[in-house]
Amino acid sequence: MKIQVKCYATLAHHQPGNGERFSVESGTSVADLLEVLGMTPEAVKVVFVNGKHVGQDFVLSEEDRVALFPAVGGG
C-alpha cells in the first residue's frame, strides 16, 4: 500500500525520496516504518498520522499521512 511520509527537523535526512507515495506492506505499524527508514524508536518523539497523535504501535492504512518528529522541546 502507499502512504505519505514526512520526516521533520533533525530527522529530515531520513526522508525517503518517494515520501509522497511510499510503499509499505499492508499491516505495517509506525514502528515497522521507522525500521524501514533506518530510525531508532528513541529518536522519534512524536508521530502524527493524518494530524492525530499516535503511538509507535499504530497500524497504518492506505493513504495515511505520517509525520515524524524528534524532540523539539527546548526554549
Next chain:
Amino acid sequence: MTSPHPGPKSVRTVDTDSDKGKTDGKSMLRQKDRERYQRQIGLPEIGEQGQKRLGRSRVLLAGLGGLGSVLAASLCAAGVGFLRIADRDRVELSNLNRQILHWTADIGREKTVSAGEKLAAFNPEVVLEPRQIAIAEDTVQELLRDCQIIVDGTDNLESRRVLNRASLKTGLPFIHGGINGFNGMLSTFIPGRTPCFECLFSEFGGGSGCPSVLGATAGIVGSLQSLEALKYLLGMHAELLTGRLLIVQGRSMTFRKIRLEPNPACPECG
C-alpha cells in the same frame, strides 16, 4: 535589546516618563504613546483603538530563556499593558548564545530581575510583574490571575503540561513554541476550539533536557509566537495558527503547516 554595551545598572536609570499625564482625554492615546507606537498604529489592523486595546491587555509569559527573551522584548516593545514574567532560574554563561535579555554581567542573577531591568528600560509604559517561581500546579493559578493569554517560553514538558491544564481550566489561549537546533514548532491552542497541547504531545511531549539550539532559531520561533499573541490580543481571532502546527526548519529554510486533529482519547481535553 541586543546592545552589548549598557549594563543593567545603566539601563535602570532610564526614565522617559516626563510627559506622563499629558493626554488628549480619556479615550485618546497620550502623545508620547502615539509617537512610540507610530509605526504600528499606522497598520489598519491596529490603529489607535488597537493600540489602546494592547495597552489594556494582560499577559502571562512563562519562561525567560531563549524563546522568553524574544517574546518579552517583542510584547514589551509592542506595548502590552501588563506582562507577568515567571521563571525560577538564574542566568548561566551557557544561556547567553540565545537568551538575549540576559547579558554577561547578569550571570548568577535571577532571570526575572535580569529581564525585568532591561524590559523596564526598554518600555517603561509596560507594567511588569517579575515572579521568580517555578511553573507548577500549585503556582499556576495565581500566576494566571487576571491574565488573558498564556505564552510559552518554557523549555520542558512538565511546565507545558501544567500550562496546558491551566489553559483548559480557565479557557485562556496557550501559545506554544519549542525549539531544537535549527528547528522549531509552534501552535496556538484555544480550549474548546482546537486540540490541546496534550492531544499532540501526550506520550513523549517534545523531550526535555538541554537540547543544542541556536539563538537565531529562538528568535524566529519566539517572534512568531509573539505575533500570535499580539493578533489574539488585537481580536484577530480568525487568523490565528489554530488547528495547525507550524514547523520551522532553518537548514532548508522551509516553513510547513500540518493540520492537527483533536485526540478523542486525550487525558486532558478528550
